[in-house]
Amino acid sequence: MALFKGLSLFQRLKHRSRALGRMGRALQLFVPMLVDVVRGRYRPVPWGAMAWMLLALVYLVSPLDLIPDFVMLIGLVDDVVVVGWLLTKVDRSLDSYRIWKEGGDIEQA
Secondary structure, eight states: OHHHHHHHHHHHHHHHHHHHHHHHHHHHHHHHHHHHHHTTSSOSOOHHHHHHHHHHHHHHHOSOOSSOTTSHHHHHHHHHHHHHHHHHHHHHHTHHHHHHHTTOOOOOO
8 A cells, every 4th residue: 555655755756846847947948938939030929838827927926815825834835736727837838949049940920
């Protein structure tokens, strides 16, 4: 029984590590994408990624939270969870830019 619980925990940790990887990739790729869009090197503009990132930034600095920050640890955890989820959305929205950046063939509009 404990083996199954450990396996389940391992699978959950593995899933979480993929989410953390996606968040890191989103943060590393967003600024270069923004520079390429502003300089006109990359089209079409990934509006979805920009909207998700803006929403993440607004949620992070907004005084309105799901759980107020004055509730010590739990208040900060909800910020991490919500912003992390939004950053995984940013990463998914940047898939076509990632392919373009790696030299892949993607149709430019």
